[in-house]
Amino acid sequence: MRRMKEIRLLEGEYWWGGAVADGIHMPFGIEAFSRGLDPNRTANQATPLLLSSKGRYIWSDEPFDFAFREELLTVESSKGVIELGEGFGSLRGAYRAIQEKKFPPDGRYPHEIMFSRPQYNTWIELMYDQEQDKILKYAEDILAAGMPAGMLIIDCNWHDYYGAWDFHPGRIPEPRKMIERLHEMGFHVMLWVCPFVSADSRIYRELLEKGFLLRNQDGTPAIREWWDGYSAVLDLMHSGAISWFQQQLMYLTEKYGVDGFKFDAGDAMYYEDTDLSAVPTSANGHSEAYAKLGLDYPANEYRACWKMAGRAIAQRLSDKQHDWGVNGLASLIPNGLAQGIIGYSYTCPDMIGGGEYRNFLANSEHLDSELFVRYAQCSALFPMMQFSAAPWRVLDQEHFEYCREAAKLHVQFGERIRRLAEQAAVEGEPIIRMMEYVFPGNSYETIVDQFMLGDRILVAPVLQKGATERTVSFPPGIWFGDDGSQEEGPCTKVIKAPINRLPWYTLNAPFN
CATH class of the missing domain: 2.60.40.1760 (glycosyl hydrolase (family 31))
Structure with missing residues (x-):
């Protein structure tokens, strides 16, 4: 009914x-x-x-x-x-x-380095060429450029085919040595994985025989189209399939020293309510089951999720375009705030500059340097920030320097952000918050271009191309600016924000 x-x-x-x-x-x-x-x-x-x-x-x-x-x-x-x-x-x-x-919090939050340091994803730089020498060079170039070490995420194609979760011997011949070297450089390492299995493989036949794969309503194996072709799908309502996947991940952590995983895909759009599984569920239920796997790994990342609010899962925004509009930069704050208000406190914006790789490639010959900088600044005081395209490579020295300053600002705020993550794990509140959430009754409901980091830090990134100033709404109190200014609220004021400035303010006392 x-x-x-x-x-x-x-x-x-x-x-x-x-x-x-x-x-x-x-x-x-x-x-x-x-x-x-x-x-x-x-x-x-x-x-x-x-x-x-x-x-x-x-x-x-x-x-x-x-x-x-x-x-x-x-x-x-x-x-x-x-x-x-x-x-x-x-x-x-x-x-x-x-x-x-x-969805009360369970007292846990993702790995602290995901909050206190920048993240670096190899995807835009290497695409499907995830090779050992190129991965190491990317990490070396990060440090050589004066960027802080942090979490390094090795993206899709470090493996052979989908479901064969071991390093491809041709592309990465010495995985243990590679990861040890990354650790020596100060990086933690995550690997990309997904719940799909290549349907023309030995592993597919083994999993099919064991009953570990999802079936269509007519009982045939479910072969689903996704962004990388057609694949079978693990039945994560089956305890045996869960154990099999966990064993693959344990092998990677124990044999090679991998620190965690980027759990990609798992979108409800790749399932049907009529799918046959070991325990009947819905398309959303399959997505939820995939998310539960990440709870065993403090270093985790998800982009698709159903329910699971209040749990220790890092939630990235979906792939954004290299664009100023609502398909790109303009979506980061409203969508990031939406994550928090429905229980996903541990939010990460998409890769800086835009992670939708086809769009990024289409713009690669004429990247907007100003847009790239404003992406980095907007991300800097999110709970997490993630680079992929190397700013030292794609930008001139001036614009790269602004991105490096954004990364350093994130590190400067790292311990405060970590404490907010710890607080979220106990009290359940978002880390970044709507103005209306913190200051109700001041007509702030429709503000979507500034946000609060906790209750005392106001962040007002520039989101318009060519803008060197912007309007900021200051709630009641004395606000101490990053530029040494002071504003007494409540008021609305136009403030200066040249390309080298991310405006942020602390309530009633300077930042310390």
């Missing part, structure tokens, strides 16, 4: 939640908008939760579809009970109420 609930919007009420990819459309309630979460067909995280600036929430243990039209919010679900909570006063009050009830 399909359940439906209609909620009359209150005067001046705004809403957030559902799918992270819709952050660019939040807050809801201003104009018509609808989203189906049954299943989640977006390329990012989602949670069956909506939150209101007036202290209300909508929750279901199962996915729902919702629509805002005129003064009405309609929520429908064919599987779960729709719960309306009211009387919590503010956006923060509603979040804390549902978080404590449905």
Whole structure:
């Protein structure tokens, strides 16, 4: 039976939640908008939760579809009970109420180096040429350029075929030696993995015989099209398939010293509700099962996720374009804030400059240096920041220096960010927060181009091409700027922000 609930919007009420990819459309309630979460067909995280600036929430243990039209919010679900909570006063009050009830934190957070140091992903630099000498050169060049060491993520094609989770002997002949050298240079190392299995392989035949692969409704093996071809899919509702995958990962950590894994794919869009699995579940349920694997590894990264709010999983935004608009830089803050408000505190923006590789390649002959710098600055005071395209290679010395300063700023804030991650693991609150979340009742609901890092640091990146100043909304209090300025709020002021400046402010005391 399909359940439906209609909620009359209150005067001046705004809403957030559902799918992270819709952050660019939040807050809801201003104009018509609808989203189906049954299943989640977006390329990012989602949670069956909506939150209101007036202290209300909508929750279901199962996915729902919702629509805002005129003064009405309609929520429908064919599987779960729709719960309306009211009387919590503010956006923060509603979040804390549902978080404590449905996804309390478990006291753990991802590896601290993911917060305190920059991350470097080999994808844009090497693409499918993940070879030992090139990986080591990338790491050496990071240090030679004066960039701080951090987490190094070796992306797709370090292995043979999908499902054969060992280093390709031709591309990486001495994996243990390579990883030891990376560790000596100060890097931690993560490897890219996915739940797919190449269907023309020995491992596919072995897993099929054991019943470890997902099946179509008619009982045939499920072969799914994804961005890298057609592959079979592990049935992660099968305890044997889970054990098999865990054994592959344990082998990599124990034999070679790998520190963790980038768990890519796992999107609900690659599953069907009718798929046959060892334990029946939905497309969203398969995505959720994949995310649970990462809990065994403090160094982890996911881009697609269903539920799992409050858990120690690093959640990256989906691949962005080398663009100023909502497919690129302009999406980082609203979508990053959307991650936090639905329970994914440990947020990471996409690769600096844009990680959608086809778009990046198309722009590689005429990269926008200013855009690259503003990407780095916008990412610098997120919980995590991740480089891929080497700024020392693709930029001139001046613009590279601005990116290096952004990386150093992240390190400067590293211990404070780590403490906020630790706090999130205990109290469950987002690390980066909406202005409305921290300062309710000041008409900040629609601000999507600045954010709070915790409750005391206001960050106001420049997001417009050619801009050397921007408008900042200062809440009540005295705000001490990175440039030595002071502003008394509440006020709205135009501040100077040349290409070499990321404006940030601390509340009631200078940064220390």
